[in-house]
Amino acid sequence: MSSPIHVAIVGSGPSGFYAADTLLKSGQPVLIDMFERLPTPFGLVRSGVAPDHQKLKQSIQVFEQIAGSPAFNFFGNVTIGEDIKVEELRQAYHAVIFACGAQTDRRIGISGEDLSGSHTATEFVGWYNGHPDYRDRSFDLQQEVVAIIGQGNVAVDVCRILTRPVDELRSSDIAEHALEALSQSRVREVHVIGRRGPAQAKFTTKELRELASLTGVTATIEPAQLRLSPVCETELAHPTASNAKKNFDVFGSIAANVPASDKRRIHFEFLASPIEIRGKDRVEGLTLIRNRLSGEAFSQQAVATGDPFELSCGLVFRSIGYRGEPIAGLPFDAVKGVLPNQRGRVGQDGAPLGGIYVTGWLKRGPSGIIGTNRADSIETVESILEDLGKATVWEALGMAAIETTISGLRKKVVGLSDWRAIDAAEIERGAARGKPREKFTRIEEMLSCCP
Structure with missing residues (x-):
């Protein structure tokens, strides 16, 4: 041709x-x-x-x-x-x-999903990363208890940014407005909730280990939640399940932790699904229901048991997929x-x-x-x-x-020459703050750099 x-x-x-x-x-x-x-x-x-x-x-x-x-x-x-x-x-x-x-994020489809204080993970990730679409979002970080619905790597990122000491973020390219808000945060406890069990959690092991070893943070799991059914044991024994097996080993070490009152806490909750986000004008808590797993190995589905329980929290992030x-x-x-x-x-x-x-x-x-x-x-x-x-x-x-x-x-x-001018300006702004870059978070700011 x-x-x-x-x-x-x-x-x-x-x-x-x-x-x-x-x-x-x-x-x-x-x-x-x-x-x-x-x-x-x-x-x-x-x-x-x-x-x-x-x-x-x-x-x-x-x-x-x-x-x-x-x-x-x-x-x-x-x-x-x-x-x-x-x-x-x-x-x-x-x-x-x-x-x-x-x-866009998938919706859970439950009552209270649109209450003030209920957010998608995408909003929060875009906000702290300086995405123009989410620059003006606000998150009530004065709430002490947060729930994250979902157990994948995006949920891990949200949890880590909420609990990591701010001083450890200052040398990253986190947006300055997010750094300022996180420095004033009162978040003390984050619950990471999944509808299935520890053998099915979608974290990558490296990110899970990092979350479990954050400075000033204790990760916890109730040991009873790590009891596996024969089907789950079959899944973990499969040659393709090396990541899940490593995750389960990490969960085992987390379950041995003793919560410390002077530290922030991350709690993993398995086999639970939200059925309502409660609150009058804003989020006040979650109603969840216990699940059991049903089906063959690698195709198990979460089935509600009809055993609801309550979690008081002031902020909810939904991270169940895009x-x-x-x-x-x-x-x-x-x-x-x-x-x-x-x-x-x-x-x-x-x-x-x-x-x-x-x-x-x-x-x-x-x-x-x-x-x-x-x-x-x-x-x-x-x-x-x-x-x-x-x-x-x-x-x-x-x-x-x-x-x-x-x-x-x-x-x-x-064009490419315009982008390179934006890139150079962001790197220069970041160097003044000891960061890889300080992103422009508004489109008009980006365009002002173009020759």
Whole structure:
């Protein structure tokens, strides 16, 4: 193929950059235009990875190298579906890859979920990471008891930021407004609640151990909660369950802890589901129900026993998973929260739309770690190349076809040189505070740095 393949990628997180990398290494001549609704790239690596986990952000260095290719262009502060219609992109490019993730939280669906003091984990994570969408959220950290619904790594991050000594966060890239609020926090006790048992908790062991060894914090579990059924023992004995087995060993050491009155406390609660968030005008507590597990190994479901109990708390964070949002002009699976697809080909009822592809969480659902997106993106790019190899490739114009639309937008469109100016300014601001960077938390602040 002598003429270049024109590909648009919507979203600048890991899945988008891994797709770009795969295309650039495919051996085919290619031109890539990446679109991002924020002025800043890198998605959840920038705004989702916890500020005290700087090593996990090192993948940004790889993404920067990908962005340096002469065949790559970045267009930030552009919202696809609003500033540029999906069909307009489809007509301009040989392939359009949607890599814009799962942007909203799943709801529990119980009474009181929208009370003041009940928040999604996404809000809190975005707030302390300086995401513009969540800059002005407020959290009542004067409450002493907090409940976190969910037992995955996001729940661990929320718990750790709430309980870690503030002085240990000062050298991270946590947003300054969050650092100030956390320095005034009165949170003393955090309950991390899961509907299933310790053998099914989704923490990674490294993060769990870190949580269990925080300075000035005691983690506790009631020993009775670690009694396993034969089915759970079967799960832990399986060769694929090494992470769960390591977690269970950590839980065992936690269960031996004796709470200290002068320390903050983290308490793990298993086999419990919230059935109501109580309160008149704001959160006052949770009503939970005990569960038992039913089913075969690795497919056990939590079944309510009808044994409710109460937990008094003033703040609730819901961390039970994410879901994608519908995109105007595209089919959407409302149950799974993804774009329906076959190996990345977006379609409905088994019929691909042609030219529209998806990768990442919007393709498979919110699972895996940053690196999981690589294999996912490779599969999608393979589908693109296979489709183009079978078809008569029409003359796509790429950016030239939508240049009039882009130039007609009544706002700044951020290119790579603009992003690098924002990046340099954030690093300079951070250096003055002994931090890796001090992020701009408002879009107008970011744009003011652009040349």
